Amino acid sequence: MALSRISRQVAKKVLAVETPEGDGALVRRSIGSMKLRNLSPFLMLDHFHVSKGAGFPDHPHRGQATVTYMLEGSSRHEDSAGHKGxxxxxxxxxMCAGRGIIHAEMPVHEAGSPDPRGLQLWIDLPKQFKMVEPSYQELGPTEIPTAYPEGPDGPVKVKVISGKSHGVESPVRPLGGCWYFHAIFSKKDATVFQDIPAGWTAFIYTLKGSIKVGSEPIVHEQFYTLVLSGDETETGVQITAVDKDAEALIIAGAPLDQSVVQYGPFVMTSREEIQATLIDYQLGKNGFEKAHKWKSVIGGL
Structure with missing residues (x-):
């Protein structure tokens, strides 16, 4: 017997205000801001705009995964493990940073092309995966599968970056549960219901236009992060487009029963682990062997 569809509702609403970040970039940060510090397993959500001369030069990570999704323009990346593209x-x-990596993320600016814009999500790694070797899973635009809840000619399509949507599954396999969808509407009042596992943390980011969530009449405008309720009876979330060209991200993950102790780009579960990480980085060991020798090419351009 199929489960009845009962939608989650909006439990908290946070506007992502644009602020400077990195070397001249602008970001709209919601998760990770003072208004939304803790949303396990999610640590940070930045909607970024990188103008000419700006970027994110060489910097380290440990203990989290970073997910970069480009909306416009392109971004180069290069790291201390020899990975670049x-x-x-x-x-x-x-990118699963694991035990340690140094990388650079720099925009590509070409005549006639828009400035790079996209989203970066930081996801906490389960404690048992904090010290794994760094790894990457990358998908080009044609490799991200698309679900059509009402068929290819219907008013809604869902890009399945990770997880499962309407019978379509992404090849991305995160360490720890995480589903990531980009819902795109082509018609006003079009509706989609996305299943979400019970007990998972879930939120929506209103990327373009306005939407409604569940049975509530409240209109949610662009650039808001909507934290969803998590009652055990709720099987997913219903989104209705208020504007014909509305777009929204739907992201959900298994919450972690562990402490979060963060020092900049290092995310561990105790102060002692952070202190050990700082020593590792200072001494260039346990994942940071190239910390003081490696320099990216793109970070200096």
């Missing part, structure tokens, strides 16, 4: 519009990079 370009994330193009519609592409995604799922």
């Amino acid at each position: 370009i994330i193009v519009p519609g592409g995604v990079q799922w």
Whole structure:
């Protein structure tokens, strides 16, 4: 017997205000801001805009995964493990920092092309995966599968970056549960219901236009993060487009029963682990062997 569809509702609403970040970039941060510090397993959500001359030069990470999803323009990346490439519009990079890596993320600016814009999500790694070797899962725009809840000619399509939507599954395999969808509407009042596992933390980011959530009449405008309720009877979330070109991200993850102790780009579960990380980085060991020798090419351009 199929489960009845009962939608989650909006439990908290936070506007992502644009602020400076990195070397001249602008970001709209919601998760990770003072208004929304803790949303396990999610640590940070930045909607970024990188103008010419700006970027994110060489910097380290440990203990989290970073997911970069490009909306417009392209971004180069290069790291201390020898991995490098370009994330193009519609592409995604799922980087598991694990025990330690140093990398650079720099925009590509070309005549006639828009400034790079996209989203970066930080996801806490389960304690048992904090010290794994760094790894990448990358998908170009044609490699991200798309679900059509009402068929290819219907008013809604869902890009399945990770997880499962309407019978379509992404090849991305995160360490720890995480589903990531981009819902795109082509018609006013179009509706989609996305299943979400019971007990998972879930939120929506209103990327373009306005939407309604569940049975509530409240209209949610662009650039808001909507934290969803998590009652055991709720099987997913219903989203209705208020504007014909509305777009929204739907992201959900298994919450972690562990402490979060963060020092900049290092995310561990205790102060002692952070202190050990700082020593590792200072001495260039346990994942940071190249910390004081490696310099990216793109970070100095």
